[in-house]
Amino acid sequence: MTDRESFWTAYKELDARYGTYTDDSYEYQVHLSRTERAPIHRWLYYQEGYSWALVARMLNHLNINSKALVFDPFAGSGTTLLVAKEAGNKSIGFEINPFGAFVARTKTLNYSDRDLKELKKFEIPEWKPMTNVYDKYELKIVGNLFDRHKLEKIEALQEKIRRVENEKTRDLLFTALLSILENVSNYRKGGNGLKRKRVNRNLDVFMEFKTKTEQIYNDLVDRPLGTEPIIINDSCLNIGEHNIDNIGISIFSPPYANCFDPFEVYKIELWIGEFVSSYDDLRGKRRKALASNLNADLKREVGMAHRTELLDALLAFLSREELWDKRIPRMLDIYFHDMLDLLSSLYSRTKNNGFCVIVVGNSAYGKLAIPTDILLAQMGEKAGFDVKEITIARTNETSSQQHAKLGRYTEYLRESLVVLQK
Numbered sequence: 440m441t442d443r444e445s446f447w448t449a450y451k452e453l454d455a456r457y458g459t460y461t462d463d464s465y466e467y468q469v470h471l472s473r474t475e476r477a478p479i480h481r482w483l484y485y486q487e488g489y490s491w492a493l494v495a496r497m498l499n500h501l502n503i504n505s506k507a508l509v510f511d512p513f514a515g516s517g518t519t520l521l522v523a524k525e526a527g528n529k530s531i532g533f534e535i536n537p538f539g540a541f542v543a544r545t546k547t548l549n550y551s552d553r554d555l556k557e558l559k560k561f562e563i564p565e566w567k568p569m570t571n572v573y574d575k576y577e578l579k580i581v582g583n584l585f586d587r588h589k590l591e592k593i594e595a596l597q598e599k600i601r602r603v604e605n606e607k608t609r610d611l612l613f614t615a616l617l618s619i620l621e622n623v624s625n626y627r628k629g630g631n632g633l634k635r636k637r638v639n640r641n642l643d644v645f646m647e648f649k650t651k652t653e654q655i656y657n658d659l660v661d662r663p664l665g666t667e668p669i670i671i672n673d674s675c676l677n678i679g680e681h682n683i684d685n686i687g688i689s690i691f692s693p694p695y696a697n698c699f700d701p702f703e704v705y706k707i708e709l710w711i712g713e714f715v716s717s718y719d720d721l722r723g724k725r726r727k728a729l730a731s732n733l734n735a736d737l738k739r740e741v742g743m744a745h746r747t748e749l750l751d752a753l754l755a756f757l758s759r760e761e762l763w764d765k766r767i768p769r770m771l772d773i774y775f776h777d778m779l780d781l782l783s784s785l786y787s788r789t790k791n792n793g794f795c796v797i798v799v800g801n802s803a804y805g806k807l808a809i810p811t812d813i814l815l816a817q818m819g820e821k822a823g824f825d826v827k828e829i830t831i832a833r834t835n836e837t838s839s840q841q842h843a844k845l846g847r848y849t850e851y852l853r854e855s856l857v858v859l860q861k
């Protein structure tokens with residue numbers, strides 16, 4: 440494979456080999472909707488999240504019973520873990536972003552009547568103007584994110600929440616605050632970061648917080664107790680340091696190899712929630728994330744065990760192209776290396792006949808689409824799994840500019856489910 444045309448033939452051949460097919464009934468399940476209505480799942484919009492319905496559907500589709508251990512190496516806001524808990528399954532998840540890990544934990548714990556009574560009892564503090572409210576944060580854009588009086592109200596809430604003695608109630612209140620930050624700020628999440636809102640509804644911090652707390656209370660009151668998942672705030676590549684075995688099914692979505700930095704998207708929550716204390720601290724955390732973006736650690740040397748004919752050809756082709764950053768081929772190389780590493784660890788920790796379901800979107804660089812779904816299927820095979828299905832859930836919309844550049848490769852800008860079986 441040396442020219443662009445030969446990739447087309449190779450992609451088509453691999454699709455035929457894996458029996459890739461489209462099922463657009465998954466279209467709305469590979470994303471979390473901003474207007475999600477399901478209890479608990481609706482608390483917070485996690486941009487990279489998928490729908491609870493996808494996880495429930497997969498457990499059903501693959502006949503997973505409630506005895507199976509469910510695993511999510513990229514737990515995000517805890518969708519897989521919450522569905523597993525509600526289905527009566529034990530579950531374990533890793534999440535590198537401390538904000539995601541915190542929210543996932545709060546969403547999946549059991550709460551007593553006392554915890555919830557104290558939640559209901561919480562009173563909104565008084566708003567007092569503060570001197571130098573912006574100075575507390577090293578985050579440079581804090582003044583753009585929040586008008587002064589909004590940040591003062593956020594601070595007043597933080598201070599009062601910190602004084603709540605009951606840890607579980609405190610964490611729920613803190614989750615309520617984190618959940619409204621984007622809504623009350625001047626920015627919204629979009630693509631690879633934050634974008635200034637064109638229409639700013641100028642919502643009141645206290646009103647939004649009150650409504651969110653009521654929603655949380657309503658979702659938790661009278662909820663049956665279940666097995667609380669184990670959530671580890673660490674890189675899933677460190678799975679070997681933890682005692683995890685007998686996985687029945689892993690259901691997850693890794694960060695897509697599209698250069699979007701998940702830490703950038705959650706800047707507001709990470710800083711205001713004090714999950715990061717300085718730019719150095721943030722840099723350190725970013726470097727531990729999967730190499731799906733250019734802020735990850737790209738200096739590591741990786742071997743060749745993950746290379747396939749297709750990946751070799753893609754990397755060679757891209758290194759000859761004029762890309763917007765010359766580190767992109769290296770990033771992709773490390774991405775697939777680390778995914779093979781993870782899949783090999785999962786293979787050895789999965790029960791015979793157990794599954795691994797990967798939800799992933801492809802990306803494009805230069806004039807070429809990168810078929811991450813096919814490449815992850817190849818990594819799965821290298822790790823020892825059989826490729827059971829590759830299902831295309833949707834093809835992403837593209838701009839006319841992108842279409843002109845990619846031509847028929849836009850077809851490969853798709854989001855798919857790759858189902859592997861041991």
Ligand SMILES: C[S@@+](CC[C@H](N)C(=O)[O-])C[C@H]1O[C@@H](n2cnc3c(N)ncnc32)[C@H](O)[C@@H]1O
Binds near residue numbers: 485535676
């Ligand atoms: C696509 S999101 C998962 C969303 C999740 N399925 C949900 O519904 O909320 C991928 C997640 O992987 C996390 N992540 C990135 N690198 C990681 C690593 N090495 N170990 C664990 N988590 C990581 C990111 O912070 C992000 O939250």
